[in-house]
Structure formats: C-alpha cells, structure tokens
Amino acid sequence: MDTDVQKLRDMSGLVTPMALRVAVTLGLPDRLSDRPATAAELAPELEVDPLALDLLLAHLTTLGVIERTDAGHRTTDFGALLGADAGNGLNNLLHHDSAAGRADLAFIDLVHSVRTGNPAYPLRFGQGFWEDLAGQPHLRAAFDRQMNDRMSRWIPQVVAAFDWARSGTLVDVGGGHGSLLAAILHAHPGMRGHLVDLEETAAGARELLRSQGLAERTEVTGGSFFDPLPRGDACLLFDILHDWDDENAHRILARCAEASDRVLVVESLGGSSEFDLVMLVHFGGRDRGLHDFERLASRHGLTLVSTTQVTDGRTLLEFTR
Template identity: 60%
Template sequence: MGNDENRNSIRRMAGLATPMALRVAVTLGLPDRLLDNGASVDELAVELNVAAVALELLLDHLATLGIVERTSTDYRTTEYGANLCVDSGDDLTNVLLRLDTAGGRAELAFVDLAHSIATGQAAYPRRYGRDFWADLAENPHLRKTFDQQMTYRIRAQIPQIVDGFDWSRFSRIVDVGGGRGDVLAAILAAHPRTHGHLVDLDPTATEARRTFSAHDVDERTQVTPGSFFDPLPAGADAYLLVDILHDWDDDHAHRILSRCVEAAHPAGRVLVVEPVAGRRAQSEINLAMLVMFGGRERRIDEFRALGSPHGLVLDAVTDLTDERCLLEFRLAAGR
C-alpha cells in the first residue's frame, strides 16, 4: 500500500461524516421508511419536518455508502441498508445508532475525548452538564433505552454464561445491579435449587419482576429496588456483578465491592462478570468506558488490587464468552 493510499485510508477512518450520517438516518427512521416503497426528497422532507435541500445531501451520501439507492424519482433502502431497519434482527445496532437513546447520546461524548485523556475523567458531564447516571435518573426514556441496550448486549451470551460456570454451588445469589434480570433468571431456570435476589433501581427492578415471572422462577426470587452504593441483602453465598465495575472509576468500584463484602456470608463469593483487559476486552470499548463513565476494562492484576483492601482474594478466572470473563473472589480468612 503506497503512502497516498495509506493517507487516504487514515482520512477515511478519521472522518465524522459517515458515522454521523448513519446515526441521523436511523434516528429519522429512513431505512424503514424507504424499505418497500421509496419516496422523493420533497415528500420525505414534509413527513419528517426537515429541510429538503439538506435531506438530499444526507440521502446522496447514504447512496454513496450503499444504504439507499436513487431511482429516477425517489430513494429506496437497499438490501445492505435493510440491516439498519428496526426488525433487522440486530436490535443492539439500532439502539446504539439512534441519537435519542441512552447509548447513541452517550457516544457523542467522544467529541470530548481529549478532555478525558487529559483528565482521566468522563467526557459525558462536560458535554451534557451532568453525569450519565444522573441523566438517566432525570429522563425515563433514556433509562428505558439503556435497559434495552443492556438486555440486547448480553442476550446472545447468556447460554454461555449459564453453561460456563457451576452456579449450582450457590444456594442464594444476589444479583447486584442486575438490570431486567435476564442473566439471573436464566441461571435460576437451569438450577432449580438456587434462589436469587436482584437489586437495581426502579423502574428497572419492576421490569425484573416481569422477567422472573416469564421464566417461572417467581417463587425463588426477590427484588429490592435500590442502589448498590447502599447496604445490600445480607447473608448470600454469592454476590454477582455483571458489567458493573467497568462503568465506574476505582473510588466508586471500591464502594460497590465494600457493600458486597459487608453483606456476604463469611464463606461467600463475589463474582465479577465483564470484559478483562488483555483477555476479553477490545480497545474501542475501553475508550467508551472512559469517555462515558470515567471507567475502564481492568486487567487481572488491577482486579486483584481492587479486591485486596476489602479482603477479597482472586481465586479463579474463567473465560465465559468471547467478550466476558468471570472473576471469582473469596473472602480472606479472618477478614
């Protein structure tokens, strides 16, 4: 590859026009609107209440990308572009590309990546005036789409998570920040003697009750609306953290682990399921954790250091999926 080709390749990687064009197209619903019956620019502009001249510029670029095709009278979604439709089967992509969802809104914080690199802090508050979690608390729509994102992101991996570890060792599992309960419900469905207790904020906790009912594990589950920064249900023999710690800096991660340790049975375990840097984490996701939350994907030695002040000893690391590991911590004797 020659120098000119290298430079052109780098410029294409650095360009913002294409990723933003795709996001605006999905947010406007263009792939679905143009899937079967095409439409002219003027017709679309009236429907969507947007500027016709600007809309045509967007559609022309989408045609260059192969997302739509231009006929003599209108634009239509191509077979390739249909992958961006709501019912394409790729729920996560659609949720993440929409600018009016929690994930799509959060990715715009990458504009302030330089701030995060300079300070080590999240860029999200710099862009929006408050952190990601405060934004969710103030906006029910953002919280709903965040819960959807978490469900979609892990759904395909749940069978591997259930099969890749011996959950039957535990009679009672507390799922800390367990979201809608999909992981815990699947574990309990596979292990009829195990009971579960999920902790998360409302209205997510309410959704978890529905999940448990759908999996017919109501009689073996409890749900407590609340924060993992507050005292947790005591006496369980496993405290499960799925995709939790990487959302937080070390100070907040210590607070979460402290709550798990103070609540755990003396012979209990703390189970951390998430990507591990150098093992099951992508560099792009690492930057996303930094920009959005001020967190990161930690290395195994960083997890050991994180657990040590709380008397947590890392016993084992299990590769559950292509994206996630399970780190099993035990409580040190005489803690």
C-alpha cells in the same frame, strides 16, 4: 505514502458515521423500506430542510444504505440492518435519542477526557450518564434494551461455563431485567435469586421473573449498589465495574463484601482499545486486568480463588474472604 494518507483520512472522517446516525435518528431505514420517496416528499413529513435531506440521501446512496428508484429513494437490504426491528441492536446504539447514541456524541470532547481523566459526558450534557438516565425514562429504557440485546447472546455460554449451584442464593447486583438470573435458576432448580437494580429497571425484572414462573424463588429490590445489599451466598457483578473509576468500584465491592463471603466478578480482562475509550468518555471507567481486580478486591478482604472463561471475551473471577 499517498495510500497511507488516504487511509488516515478515511479513519478520521466524521461524515459517514454521523450520516448513518442521522439516518437512524430520522427513521429513514424504516420509512423507506416499503414506501420509496423523494427528498421533496420526505422533508415536510420529517420536518427537515429538503435540500439538506437530498444531500444526506445522496451520501447514503453512495454507502449502499439506500438506492434510487423511479419512485424515489428506497432502503436496500444492507440498509435494512439499521431498522428499528432488525433485531441486531444497531438502531438502539446509533439513534441520537437513545442512551448509547446520545453518549457517543460526547466523543467530540474526547480531548477533555484525555487531559483530565474524567468523562466527557457531563461536559456535553450538564450531568453524568447515570443522572441523565435517572431523569429521562426513555434513555433508561433504551439502555436496558441495549443490555438485554447484549446479554441474550451470552446467556447460554455463561450458564454452562460455571458451577452456579454452589450458591444457594445468588444476589445479582445491577442485574437489569433479570434474563441471566432467570436462565441460571432454570438450570439449577435448587437455587434462589435476589436481583438488585434501580427501581425503573427492577420493575421490568419483576415482570420477567414472574412471567418465567420464578416469582416464588426470587426477590427483586429496587435500589442502588452503592447502598447496603441483601445477604446471599454470592454476589454477582456482571459487566458492572468497568463502568466506574477505582473510587466507585471500591464502593461497590465494599457493599458486596458486606453482603456475602463470595463475590463473582465477570469482566473483560483487557478489552479493546476502542471500548476503553468508550468507557472513559461515557463514564470515566475502563477495562481492567486481572491484577487490577485483585488489587481492588484485596482492600475488602477478598482473595481470588478461581478464574473461568464464560464467554469469548468475558472471564468470571471468583473472590472469597
């Protein structure tokens, strides 16, 4: 029983997760990677309290993220995984002033989401996640990096798993910087693409598609997927609908159904319980099952005609009128 109690204490503790996030926010993994320093030396540089910093460094040492040397604290190989240039996306996920790291702070109000079914993000920050991104360009940039990091791991599987060439013109709705669309077009030279995303992100997509020699085969529209969409042979919604409640999911699907007779929805069909809570707290969204998507789509005259697993955790649902 004591073992079980300790296990629950370990599972519910906030100290270690917050210590790691604060370390990233202060830039400690990078600062201490090649220049060891003591808390007294670091405190004025970071504009923090030296005693409090020493306590933080002590816990990070216990975790194996940093180590003590004669010259002061130094980042370990393990701790280097938290660095800004580590290439794994962790720094961007944990930093308090990134989109994901900031949003996770709303978990302190999870009880609000459970009681109301609404996201906790607006309660903590005064407005919704997407409104926050629109008003703070650095958050939008951090979110785009997060999506690019995630997509880069999946692109080869997604391109190979589905017959994209059946769509002469593919409208990538909420397509980010266009890395997936670019890969699909490179694999199928006869296709054209049209990407739609908010203007700040669309600007990055134009640059990426131009740099990959796809400017002549693509168009990029800066705008919202709640507004009328450009016409195409198929509309692609990759990891879009789980960010939204049913009301807004219907609005997005309605725009896609107006623009095309084929709608391709890529989602996780019943993801992890942890991910569902993230969607709830951040956006008021959730993962859905196959029948949930069929129900949503049917209101817009769309019928499921095929399912294709495109990554280990993602399935492409093909709907047609």
